[in-house]
Amino acid sequence: MEITDETMNHLAELSNFSLDSSEKQALKQDLASILRYISKLDELDTTKVEPTYQVFEMENVWRADDIFPQDADREALLALAPESLEHQIKVPKVL
């Protein structure tokens, strides 16, 4: 599987990165060698095998619809943001 410049641009967009051309070239090489390695899986026959997405023994448990107090209040959570104003997170202009 060859990684083209077009694929790199698409992945950078999906990942929300703005990469300069030297970083993009370096990452392109890295990704190509990683993909070469993980393509080893092609050797393995997985027909008729069910996929596993998690290893937790999940079963549905109903609980009472009670409200539990949270660890952090609104002000503490707002304080995590780089900027806030009047009890809201401040962001650059969207429209």
Place this chain on the structure above:
Amino acid sequence: MKIADKSTSAVSLVKAALDKAEKYQKTHHIFNWLNQDALRQAEEIDRKIKNGEPVGRLAGVPYAIKDNYLSRQGETTASAKILTGLSAPLDATCVEKLEAEGAILIGRTNLDAFAHGSSTENSFFGPTKNAKDLSRVAGGSSGGSAVAVALDIVQFATGSDTGGSIRQPASFNGVFGIKPTYGAISRYGVVAMASSTDVLGFFAQSAADLDLLMSITAGQDAKDQTSLPDFYGTKDEKLEKQKLGYVKEFMESPALDPEIKAALEGKLTLARSKGFETVELSLPTLEYALAVYYIIQPAEVASNLSRYDGIRYAFRSQKGKDIASVFSQTRSEGFMRENKRRIMIGNFVLSSGFYDAYFLKAAKARTLIIDEFAKAFSKVDAILTPVSPNPAFKLGEKVDDPVSMYLEDVMSVPVNLAGIPAVAFPAGETKSGLPLGLQLLGPRRSDKNLLGLVEDLC
């Protein structure tokens, strides 16, 4: 575990820990933050002891947390630029339980940013050095925690293990490390990496100490839906005359260092002399575990790290002019190269056109690995393997070659994919004086039995 009592004060334990931390910080670069309030907290414990008030099972014990654990004490950075300046408004459940027993936080330890790495070289703050050799890596990603315990700065430290991040640094520095059964300890308040394999665990100087820490921290937590009802220690009896397996494919691997192989053979001989039966197992699917892991884990990383966008947490790039460039500039500046590799690979294997060939294929292969372990554990009670194919490598040796760094994890990741427990323990040294480590694997919920077995083999 040396706890504070009438003869040993918490202040003297904590003072010794802080002194050592400051001394070794200069040479080994272990901590991202040191707790200046620790002595005051120790005085409080001593006051309680003096007054005959109850103190916990870890009274005055100095400990460290991997810097991806949230706590109101210090900033939680995960050794990543994008989280610098984050003062968490809550304590991780695990931290809460340890401190309720009187443990005293000495500092936050260095890691590969977001726990992406096997050497602690991918830290925004620079690498941690190996406890025994300053020219070598600490291992990773929980490198700082392993070195803090190996240098006897703290009596125990926390870690997280997504693909080997507790066991590999434990073996590189000559300490004990446990990767518990998936779900044994609540992960609430710890920075998520790959949610289907992330577990919390510990570094300590003995299996008995790990046992105490497990009995304190294991158990269900309403704040973590994947935490299991407490099973740890409910079956106290140890199995008699256990069967110990070893993996033919690992023993025959050309990548395996001869000194590690010899250490493993030595332990098998010791086991037989103690009455254990040893059984050779063939687990051919494990050869594919690393490829499976480097598809599933980046996919989950890409999802978990999408929340860091410069809006809600700490760091925001000043270069962004509008909302879209704030996202992309913050992420480009805030993540390390290795974070970017993983996010991009994750988005690749999840993207339309490649999902079936990579992600779905890996999820199916994961089933085969789980089935292979299940079959093995119908024949043996535990499996002895190396942790990594080699002892600690040189700083800089692998950092620019991602695949050679990933190959460090080839013998540790199968455990995470299957969600089973494993305990890493010291097994001597190389001729040149580097620590050698082995690990014991068991079926789900056999954590306590594994710790008992490790005591038998040490």
